[in-house]
Amino acid sequence: MPRETARRGMTGRAVVSLVVLAATVYLLLTTAPRLGLDLRGGTQIVLETKDSPTATAGPETTDRTLEVLRRRVDALGVAEPMLARSGDDRIIVELPGLRDPREAVEVIGRTAQLSFHPVLGVEATAGGSTAPAADGTRVLPDESGQPLKLGPAALTGEGVDEALSTVDSQGGGWLVSLDFKGNAGQGWERLTGQAACSPPGDPTRRVAIALDDKVISSPQVSPQVGCQVGIVGGSTQITGRFSPAEAKDLALLINAGALPVPVEIIEQRTVGPTLGAAAIDASARAAVIGLGLTALFLLAVYRLAGLVAVGALVVYAAMSYAALLAVGATLTLPGLAGFVLAIGMAVDATVLVFERAREEHSLKRGGSLPRSVSRGFSGALSAIVDSNVTTLLAAGLLFWLASGPVRGFGVTLSIGVIVALFISLVFTRLLLHLTMRGFVARKPRLSGLTHEGRVRQWVNRRDPGFLAKPRRWLMVAGAVLIAAVTGLLVAGPNLGVEFTGGRVIEYSTTAPADVEQVRDAVADAGFPRAVVQTSGENDISVRTEPIDEAATERIRAAVSGVSGDATEIRDEQIGPSLGAELRTKAVIALGLAVLAQLIYLAVRFDWRLGLATVAALAQDVLIILGIFAWLGKSMDGVFLAALLTVIGYSVNDSVVVFDRVREIRGQRRKEPFTRVVGAAVLQTLPRTINTGIGVLFVLGTLLFLGDGSLADFALALLLGLVAGTVSTVATAGPVAILLDRRHPGAGRPAKRAPQARDRNDNGAVV
Numbered sequence: 160m161p162r163e164t165a166r167r168g169m170t171g172r173a174v175v176s177l178v179v180l181a182a183t184v185y186l187l188l189t190t191a192p193r194l195g196l197d198l199r200g201g202t203q204i205v206l207e208t209k210d211s212p213t214a215t216a217g218p219e220t221t222d223r224t225l226e227v228l229r230r231r232v233d234a235l236g237v238a239e240p241m242l243a244r245s246g247d248d249r250i251i252v253e254l255p256g257l258r259d260p261r262e263a264v265e266v267i268g269r270t271a272q273l274s275f276h277p278v279l280g281v282e283a284t285a286g287g288s289t290a291p292a293a294d295g296t297r298v299l300p301d302e303s304g305q306p307l308k309l310g311p312a313a314l315t316g317e318g319v320d321e322a323l324s325t326v327d328s329q330g331g332g333w334l335v336s337l338d339f340k341g342n343a344g345q346g347w348e349r350l351t352g353q354a355a356c357s358p359p360g361d362p363t364r365r366v367a368i369a370l371d372d373k374v375i376s377s378p379q380v381s382p383q384v385g386c387q388v389g390i391v392g393g394s395t396q397i398t399g400r401f402s403p404a405e406a407k408d409l410a411l412l413i414n415a416g417a418l419p420v421p422v423e424i425i426e427q428r429t430v431g432p433t434l435g436a437a438a439i440d441a442s443a444r445a446a447v448i449g450l451g452l453t454a455l456f457l458l459a460v461y462r463l464a465g466l467v468a469v470g471a472l473v474v475y476a477a478m479s480y481a482a483l484l485a486v487g488a489t490l491t492l493p494g495l496a497g498f499v500l501a502i503g504m505a506v507d508a509t510v511l512v513f514e515r516a517r518e519e520h521s522l523k524r525g526g527s528l529p530r531s532v533s534r535g536f537s538g539a540l541s542a543i544v545d546s547n548v549t550t551l552l553a554a555g556l557l558f559w560l561a562s563g564p565v566r567g568f569g570v571t572l573s574i575g576v577i578v579a580l581f582i583s584l585v586f587t588r589l590l591l592h593l594t595m596r597g598f599v600a601r602k603p604r605l606s607g608l609t610h611e612g613r614v615r616q617w618v619n620r621r622d623p624g625f626l627a628k629p630r631r632w633l634m635v636a637g638a639v640l641i642a643a644v645t646g647l648l649v650a651g652p653n654l655g656v657e658f659t660g661g662r663v664i665e666y667s668t669t670a671p672a673d674v675e676q677v678r679d680a681v682a683d684a685g686f687p688r689a690v691v692q693t694s695g696e697n698d699i700s701v702r703t704e705p706i707d708e709a710a711t712e713r714i715r716a717a718v719s720g721v722s723g724d725a726t727e728i729r730d731e732q733i734g735p736s737l738g739a740e741l742r743t744k745a746v747i748a749l750g751l752a753v754l755a756q757l758i759y760l761a762v763r764f765d766w767r768l769g770l771a772t773v774a775a776l777a778q779d780v781l782i783i784l785g786i787f788a789w790l791g792k793s794m795d796g797v798f799l800a801a802l803l804t805v806i807g808y809s810v811n812d813s814v815v816v817f818d819r820v821r822e823i824r825g826q827r828r829k830e831p832f833t834r835v836v837g838a839a840v841l842q843t844l845p846r847t848i849n850t851g852i853g854v855l856f857v858l859g860t861l862l863f864l865g866d867g868s869l870a871d872f873a874l875a876l877l878l879g880l881v882a883g884t885v886s887t888v889a890t891a892g893p894v895a896i897l898l899d900r901r902h903p904g905a906g907r908p909a910k911r912a913p914q915a916r917d918r919n920d921n922g923a924v925v
Contacts, residue, residue: 318343643785
C-alpha cells in the first residue's frame with residue numbers, strides 16, 4: 160500500500176475514533192440506565208379475565224390473553240418483563256423501570272376490539288343503545304358526539320396486517336395507516352364501494368371505525384371513489400386528530416391484536432428487586448476481579464501490545480454500555496454478566512491479530528515491526544469478519560423473529576458484535592500504529608510481538624498428521640455425546656420456573672421485614688432459587704417452583720423466623736413466564752439462525768466446512784444440556800442466555816480454524832487434506848489457548864464468587880468454552896475430512912492466495 164494511502168487511512172481511523180469516543184462520553188454522562196426487575200424492581204399489575212358475549216374466561220382464554228399482553232408490553236418498549244398466568248383467570252405482569260406506569264396500565268388493559276361499520280344514518284337523539292340490536296345494528300356517537308346508526312361490522316382488527324403511526328402530510332396532525340391482509344382488502348373495497356353509492360355529504364357515505372364500542376374515526380368516502388368500486392390497494396388511514404402518543408398507542412393496540420376476553424385490573428403495586436444487594440455486590444466484585452486478571456494476563460503475555468489490548472477493552476466496555484443506553488435496553492444481572500463475558504470474548508479478535516503478527520515476524524515475512532503488525536491485521540481480517548458476521552446473522556434473526564428475553568439477548572449480542580468489529584478494525588489498529596513506531600520499532604522486544612511464546616514453540620514441534628484417522632476422533636466424541644444425551648433421558652432436564660410455572664406465596668408480617676434476611680432464611684430452608692421480593696409497602700412475596708404443603712409451611716416458618724408472625728394473604732399457582740408461543744418463536748428463530756450461518760459458511764468457505772461447523776455446534780449444545788441434567792442444575796432463562804452465547808462461541812472457534820484451512824489449502828494444493836486441517840488447528844492453537852485463558856478468568860470468578868444463578872450461568876459457559884474448543888478438533892475437523900473424502904474439494908479456494916508461499920507443517924519457509 161502506498162505510504163500516502165496508508166497515512167490517509169490512519170487519519171480517517173483517528174477522526175472516526177474521536178467522533179465515536181465523543182458520542183460515548185456524551186451518552187455516559189447524560190443517559191441514565193434502565194434497570195431490570197432483578198436490580199431495581201418495578202410495577203406489578205394483577206389482571207383478571209372476564210366473560211364476554213363470545214368467550215368464557217378460563218385457562219385457555221387466559222393463556223391467549225397473556226400472549227396478546229406480551230406483544231403489547233414488547234411494543235411499549237419494556238424489555239425483560241415478567242408475565243405469568245396465576246390460577247385459571249388471573250395474569251401477573253411485572254414491568255421494570257416504567258416512567259409512567261399509568262400509561263402502561265391504560266394500554267395493557269384495553270380490549271382493543273377494532274371493527275369497521277357501514278353508517279346507516281344519524282339518530283335524532285343520543286339515547287340509542289351501544290349494544291347490538293337483534294339485526295346487528297347499534298348506535299354509537301362519533302368523534303363529535305353525533306349519534307350514528309351503524310350496521311353490523313364488515314371487518315374486524317383480525318384483517319389488519321400492520322398499523323403504523325405517521326404524520327398527516329395534508330393536515331399536519333397524526334394518523335394511523337392500516338394495511339389489510341388476506342380477503343380483508345376486498346372487504347374494505349366492498350364496504351367503501353357501498354358507501355360511495357350515497358351522494359357526497361350524506362351521512363351514509365361515511366365509514367365508522369370503532370375501537371372497544373367507541374367510534375374513533377368516521378371518514379367520508381372521497382367523491383372520486385365510484386359506486387360499487389370502492390377504495391382499492393388494501394390499505395386505509397384512521398384520522399381522528401390524534402396526538403403523537405395517541406396515534407402510537409392506537410397502532411400498538413392494533414398490531415398486538417385484540418384481547419380474546421375483557422380484563423379487569425384488580426391490583427397494582429410497586430415491587431422490590433428480585434435480587435438482594437449482597438448478590439449484586441458479589442457479582443460486581445467477581446466481574447471486576449475477573450477483568451483485572453484478564454488484563455494482567457494480557458500484559459504478561461503481550462507486554463506493550465497487551466497494554467494496548469487492555470486500553471481497547473476498556474473503550475469497548477464503555478462503547479457497548481453507551482450503545483445499550485442509546486437504544487434504551489433494560490439492564491438485568493444476567494445481561495450484565497453476559498456483557499462482562501462479551502468484554503472477555505472481545506479479547507479474541509485482538510489476540511488473533513497479535514498471534515498473526517507474531518507468526519509473520521517469526522517467518523521474517525513482515526520485515527519491520529510495523530510491517531509485521533500490518534500484515535497481522537491483513538491475515539486475521541477474514542477470520543475476524545467471518546466469525547463476527549455469522550454471529551451477527553444469528554443475533555439479527557433472534558431479534559426479528561423471537562420475543563421476550565431471547566429478543567433482548569439478540570439486541571445485546573448485536574451491539575456487542577458491531578462494537579467489537581469497530582474496536583478490532585479501527586481503534587486497536589490505530590493504537591498499534593501509534594505505539595509500534597519510533598523507539599518501540601527500534602527495540603521490538605518491548606512490543607511483545609517478536610517472540611513466539613511457549614505455545615507456538617510447542618506447536619512447531621507437533622506433527623499435523625494427528626487427524627489421519629478421523630473416525631477414531633468421532634468415536635470418542637460420539638461416546639461423550641451419548642453419555643450426555645443419556646443424562647437427558649435418564650435424569651431428565653430440570654426446567655426452571657420460567658418454563659414450568661410454580662407458586663407465588665405472599666405474606667403480611669407483624670414487623671417490618673428485612674428482605675435480605677428473609678431471602679437468606681428461605682434459602683437456608685432449602686429453597687436457594689426462590690425469588691423473594693417486597694410487595695407493596697410491608698408485604699413479602701416468595702415465588703418458587705411447584706411445591707407441596709409441607710414445603711409451603713417451611714417457607715412460612717422461615718419468613719416468620721426473621722420478621723415476626725407471617726400471615727399468608729395469597730397463595731396461587733402460576734404458569735410459565737416463558738409461554739408456549741415465546742418458546743416456539745425462540746426455537747424457530749434459533750433454527751433459522753443456524754441455517755443462515757450454514758448458508759453463509761457454505762458461500763464463504765465450502766458447504767462441507769459449513770456442515771462440519773453445524774455438527775460441532777449441535778454436539779456442544781447437547782453436551783451442555785446433558786451435563787446440566789446429570790448435575791440436576793436448573794435450566795432457566797439465565798441458562799437459555801448462556802446456551803445462546805455458547806452457540807456463538809462454538810461457531811466462532813470453528814470459523815477461525817476453517818479460515819486457516821482455506822488459506823493453507825491455497826498454499827499447499829497437493830497436501831493431504833488431513834494434514835491441512837491438522838496444520839490449521841496447530842497454527843491457530845496459540846490464539847485458542849490465550850483467548851480461552853482470558854475468558855476463563857472472567858468465568859472462573861463468576862463461578863466461585865457470583866450469585867447462585869450466575870454461578871450456573873458461568874458453569875454453562877465454561878462447559879461451552881471447553882466443548883467448543885474440543886469439538887472443533889474432535890468433531891468439526893474429522894467431519895470435514897470425511898466429507899472431503901466422499902466429496903473432494905473442501906476448503907479449496909478458486910485461485911491461489913496472493914500471499915501464498917510454500918511452508919512446511921510447522922510454518923517455516925522452505
